[in-house]
Amino acid sequence: MCPALAKTSDDEIVAAARAIIAQNGVDKLSLGSVASSVGIKAPSLYKRFADRDALIDAVRDSVLTRLAKALEDAARHRDPEKQIVAMATTYRRFGKEQPELYRLIPASGGEPSDAARAAIAPLFDALSGLVAAETILPAARCITAYLHGFVSLEISGGFQLGGSVDQAFRFGLDVIVKGLRS
């Protein structure tokens, strides 16, 4: 029963780690830099996070929550096809604006987090207005695979053969939507 004079908070620590990762990439995230940017020393972090990976998991969760919110906003259309295009555009912009944070997303393993479920939910909604019920899950997997693959390759410099990458993104999305309709 002591004053509990916490110098910082879990959220502040996660925000600091997220900022460092966004700037320098997860490989450059050191616990010393996180600690010093919230005014404590590295060993104190172990009172709040089991280890470096647990802190990174918390950052990933916060990134997924932000992505889910952005996708929710983008899904405010009536037409399911417009919803899908808007979400896809938002998804890609999110990845391009903060590539180092985007890279965190797929590395979770294990059960899908609440934030991960929230990020997929609007896609399921849109697809339920476009395809038969039993097709929603594979259709969602097709679109998430396409989106993740495209953004992942793009931010890794995988599209260097010329041509418009913007147009290719839209072309592929249209191909999939067309294929889903038929």
Place this chain on the structure above:
Amino acid sequence: MCPALAKTSDDEIVAAARAIIAQNGVDKLSLGSVASSVGIKAPSLYKRFADRDALIDAVRDSVLTRLAKALEDAARHRDPEKQIVAMATTYRRFGKEQPELYRLIPASGGEPSDAARAAIAPLFDALSGLVAAETILPAARCITAYLHGFVSLEISGGFQLGGSVDQAFRFGLDVIVKGLRS
């Protein structure tokens, strides 16, 4: 002008590093372990590779070369659609069999290597029999994005919501091929 008594070779070092990455992931690759598994000490590696990243680049290149060879073999059909399905199946199997090596692939940046070009070539060939010339590049980007996204998500445990992942893979591929034909 000395005997040049090399205890090992670049290829042997790359093979050793590839084996360690395949087993434990790239994060666990230490130069000490690579060196000891080819019978030298860590500092000697710097006579052959600029730094740890350069060694990893060499491993990635060797992985891409193997992938390219596997895809070439898979493309030995007459029908372009069968070529695409066979290449996609081979691509996914490659990723699932050696996920830690697969993860190396997108992280290159910069100019596409010869190995990377060789890996895409058979897809371009197949597509040239399926779509108009000016559509080959965006169509290839659509398919590579889908394939990379699917495999990447699958090996990271991203498909945990039930249903058959095998069927979903085939479903999405068919959707894209259908969309490309129309």
Place this chain on the structure above:
DNA sequence: ACCTGAACACCGTTCAAGT
């Protein structure tokens, strides 16, 4: 209850010195 200094093991990298 939260924080810290000191310590440990481990690692990438450099470099002078060996043969």
Place this chain on the structure above:
DNA sequence: ACCTGAACACCGTTCAAGT
């Protein structure tokens, strides 16, 4: 020419000790 031991800086993690 290729290899090594020694050294350096850096980092994740633990833990006893502070308040």
